[in-house]
Amino acid sequence: MPEKTEKQIVFDKVKDTPPLAVSLYTMDYNKTGSWRNVRPVIDYEKCTGCMTCWKFCPEPAIDAEKYEEDGKEKYKPVIDYEYCKGCGICWVECPVEGAIYTEEEGE
């Protein structure tokens, strides 16, 4: 199991490398949010919690946050902007009009 770390590992010398080319760490250091031109934003007033956006996110940069309401288990999508590449799939696939909208990065 790779160690959870956001540090990037760089070996200085060949003799520092492990004897086998095994993966030791996750890719969490690679903050792919910097690739983004268009930022998707969820309007929680309109969101019904159907989780279609979570289902189709290729990163995955949308987390399914579990919460309880009236004794029922419900889910809420939360976009992780550190890793969202801004492909816009969630925006196109969202079945509720206006529940996900996009804005230009840097606004």
Place this chain on the structure above:
Amino acid sequence: MKLTIPEEEVMGHGHLACQGCGGALAMRYTLKTLGRNTVLSVPACCWSVIDGPFPHSAVNIPVFHTAFEAAASTASGIKAGFEIQGKDVNVVAWAGDGGTYDIGIQALSGAAERNDDIFYICYDNEAYMNTGVQRSGSTPLKAWTTTTPVAHPKDRPKKDLISIMAAHRIPYIATASVAYPEDLTAKLEKAKNIKGTRFLLIFSPCPPGWKADPKNTIKLARLAVETKVFNLLEIENGLDWRITKKIRKPKPVIEYLKLQGRFRHLTEDDVSLIQENVEKEWNILMNKVGE
């Protein structure tokens, strides 16, 4: 509302896939279903890059990077090793369409003929995308690639790999699409309980290679099924064909083609030729299904 696919994320973020990558989505669904008790054998394909540079890996499970032609034989070897150790592990050969349709087909055919207890999953993006969009056996009729430029678009239809695999009489063959994750996970769940070679073809749109908008990845994958360009089916023991997604009112193929830059050069005659070809393939398939 309940989640329709498994909740656990095995694949981590930070991977190097392009925006809107269908292949990354296919891997996410596969690992969600197969779980952490899985080993991957990956030949040269997009996923050998997406996974990340040594010593980092995005998938959080063991990956064996192997030569282009050897995905299936490497997986067979890994499985044999686990069998000797008495461990029950899902061994998956995970290859693109180049490593399956063209370069890897002899290793795949060998593994299927021996009926080695492995999964072979091909994520089909219809060209050699990793090296810069070269034509493969999977590229559809009249499509643009860098080796079939607009003046000479591809003159041969897509290879019918599913029939080739069915001729091996392996226990389970299925096609799936990233636009239908429930169907994909159900097929993998079924394949998990079958012993022998299990082959899965996952239709994965590639926005840069198809010259399509990244936001349309799922839309394209869904339109491919709705226009009968790509059919969702499963085959048991090579003989029992079954359509898993029946399309009552198929859409005209132009709706699928017009969203992609690789088909922008098509004339009306070309479009009707593609439509004819789709109908012909559908009739051949219907004969096999027996409907």
